[in-house]
Amino acid sequence: MSEGMNVPLRYQDVNARWMTEALRGTWPDVEVTQVRHGPIFGYKRNKFRIEVDYAAGGNDRPRTFIVKGNFPGENDPSTGSAWAMANELRSIRDIAPLVAAPEGPHWHHISVEEEASAIVMEDLAPSGATFFHAFHTLDLGQAMAFMDAFAKMHASSWNSPMFAEGGVMGPGTLAWENRRLVNDVYFPTFFQQENWQSYVDLPRGRALPNAFQDLDKARQAWTNLWALLPQTAMVVVHGDEHLGNLYVTASGKPGLIDWVARPEHWPIGISYFMLCTIDVADRRKWERALLSHYLTRLAAHGAQDVPSFEEAWFIYRCATFYPVVTWLNNSGIWQPEAINTANAVRAATAALDHDAFALLGV
Incomplete structure (x- = not known):
C-alpha cells in the first residue's frame, strides 16, 4: 500500500x-x-x-x-x-x-x-466468479458450503482471548469500535418513533404482519433478545451476510464482499444469513439440517464448547427477530425497496414460523 x-x-x-x-x-x-x-x-x-x-x-x-x-x-x-x-x-x-x-x-x-x-x-x-442477488436464492449445496465457511471463520474466533481487555479485538480497538458504532449508535435509531413510523409506512413495513409494525412490542422483543445473546459465544461476523454480498468462485468456493466485521454473538450472523439467502419454502425444509451442519463444522474446525443442537435451535429461533428489525429499518440509500421488502418479509415469516415473540417473552 x-x-x-x-x-x-x-x-x-x-x-x-x-x-x-x-x-x-x-x-x-x-x-x-x-x-x-x-x-x-x-x-x-x-x-x-x-x-x-x-x-x-x-x-x-x-x-x-x-x-x-x-x-x-x-x-x-x-x-x-x-x-x-x-x-x-x-x-x-x-x-x-x-x-x-x-x-x-x-x-x-x-x-x-x-x-x-x-x-x-x-x-x-x-475468473468466472458468480455473484448472487436478492432474487437468486441459494440452493442446498451452496447454503451448506457457506455454512461451512462461516463455521470455519467463527471457530477461529470462538470466545477468543482476542476480544478480552488488551486483546487485538478487545475494548478500545478498531474491531470493538465497529461493534459499538453498530450496536450502540446505529441500532438505537431504529426505535425512535419518527424513524420507525417512516419505515412502517413504506411498502416493506406494510407488507409485514401487524405485530411487527408495533413499535413497543418490537422494542421489548429486541431488548429481550440482546439480553439472551451474552449466553452464546462471541465470534467475528461478516456483519451483512445477505445475497448481494455473496459469490462463489468458478470452482464453487464461497466468497464474501462488503464487510461490516465486528465481534458479535454467533446467532446474529447465522440467523441473518439463513433468513436473507434462502427461499422461505426451502428455509423451512433445510434450516434444521443447516444449523446441525454449522454446529458439526464448528467442532471440526476446532471450536470448544459448541452448543448442543437444542441450545442452538432455541437461540436461533429467538434471533430470527433480528433481521426483521434490521431490514425494516434499512435505508433506501443502501438497497432498493424491493430488496428491503423481500428480506423483511422472509425474516418475518421465519419469526412467525418460530413464534419468536413468545420465545422472547413478548
Whole structure:
C-alpha cells in the first residue's frame, strides 16, 4: 500500500497517476499510462470497473480492476456514507486477516480517511466468479458450503482471548469500535418513533404482519433478545451476510464482499444469513439440517464448547427477530425497496414460523 496518497474525491480522480501509486504496493515498478472508466454498477453509485494500459513491460498484469469509494466530491448521497465505507475497508484490511475468513477479492490498495475512503481490488469477472442477488436464492449445496465457511471463520474466533481487555479485538480497538458504532449508535435509531413510523409506512413495513409494525412490542422483543445473546459465544461476523454480498468462485468456493466485521454473538450472523439467502419454502425444509451442519463444522474446525443442537435451535429461533428489525429499518440509500421488502418479509415469516415473540417473552 502506498502511503500519503490522496483519496479520490470524484470518479475522475481515479486516473493514471493515482492508479500507478495504488498498484505500486503490489508491483513496485508499475506505471499506468491510461485509465478507462466503465459504467458505475450496483444500487449504490460507489464502484466501477476500470481498464488500464501500462508502460512497456506491464502487459502481463491484469488489465481490469474494480474501484470502490464514497467519492464525496460527487455530492451524491447514493455513493454512501463516509463512516460505512471506512468501516467496510477497515474490516477488509484490519479485521478479516485476524480470522479464518472466507475468500474475498484480492485488494491492491486501501486508503481510509475521515471524509473519504477507497479501495482498488481484483476484478473477479474474468475468473468466472458468480455473484448472487436478492432474487437468486441459494440452493442446498451452496447454503451448506457457506455454512461451512462461516463455521470455519467463527471457530477461529470462538470466545477468543482476542476480544478480552488488551486483546487485538478487545475494548478500545478498531474491531470493538465497529461493534459499538453498530450496536450502540446505529441500532438505537431504529426505535425512535419518527424513524420507525417512516419505515412502517413504506411498502416493506406494510407488507409485514401487524405485530411487527408495533413499535413497543418490537422494542421489548429486541431488548429481550440482546439480553439472551451474552449466553452464546462471541465470534467475528461478516456483519451483512445477505445475497448481494455473496459469490462463489468458478470452482464453487464461497466468497464474501462488503464487510461490516465486528465481534458479535454467533446467532446474529447465522440467523441473518439463513433468513436473507434462502427461499422461505426451502428455509423451512433445510434450516434444521443447516444449523446441525454449522454446529458439526464448528467442532471440526476446532471450536470448544459448541452448543448442543437444542441450545442452538432455541437461540436461533429467538434471533430470527433480528433481521426483521434490521431490514425494516434499512435505508433506501443502501438497497432498493424491493430488496428491503423481500428480506423483511422472509425474516418475518421465519419469526412467525418460530413464534419468536413468545420465545422472547413478548
